[in-house]
């Protein structure tokens with residue numbers, strides 16, 4: 683990595699966004715006092731591979747996004763999203779089939795709609811992140827927003843479970859029955875409103891992960907030459923460890 687300079691033209695202080703070009707790497711950010719070395723792209727070599735990705739996203743999402751590489755291809759992130767969303771669709775289908783309320787065709791269509799909806803919601807979120815970041819002066823282009831959102835899709839798993847359970851109770855008529863017993867006057871439209879509310883609550887973990895991800899990458903740095911070789915180094919390092 684001797685041919686790479688740090689801080690270079692594009693290096694920002696990862697904490698405050700100060701342009702660090704021309705400063706000594708041993709020094710501190712003149713704006714916020716963070717060590718300049720703490721903004722080095724060398725600290726962004728993640729994620730590794732395998733189940734470690736899910737594990738880190740669940741147990742220490744801040745650290746996951748703080749060490750996430752922001753250069754190179756989004757293909758691994760997209761692959762992670764595809765696996766996560768398809769798994770949710772498959773579980774949805776299994777749950778429906780076991781429940782046996784409708785035919786397999788209807789169950790398949792429903793599971794497909796779940797997959798498509800999660801993709802739509804996720805990409806709308808990525809566009810929202812770009813818009814919001816631009817207004818705040820954060821360096822989050824669509825490519826980075828997409829990467830953050832792809833990994834945040836792990837947050838859709840509890841959302842799908844919660845919505846699945848709520849819809850089951852709704853279809854069975856339980857929500858109408860419970861609420862009218864509880865409150866007396868309860869119309870069918872109010873059950874729909876309640877479902878929308880449950881949906882909004884269910885989205886919280888996904889939203890939280892996106893928020894953490896953007897907070898940790900809003901001034902993120904990458905090596906100008908591209909991180910491909912860095913990612914390879916990380917992979918070989920982790921395979922030596924295990």
Ligand SMILES: [Zn+2]
Nearest residue numbers: 695698711714
């Ligand atoms: Zn700073």
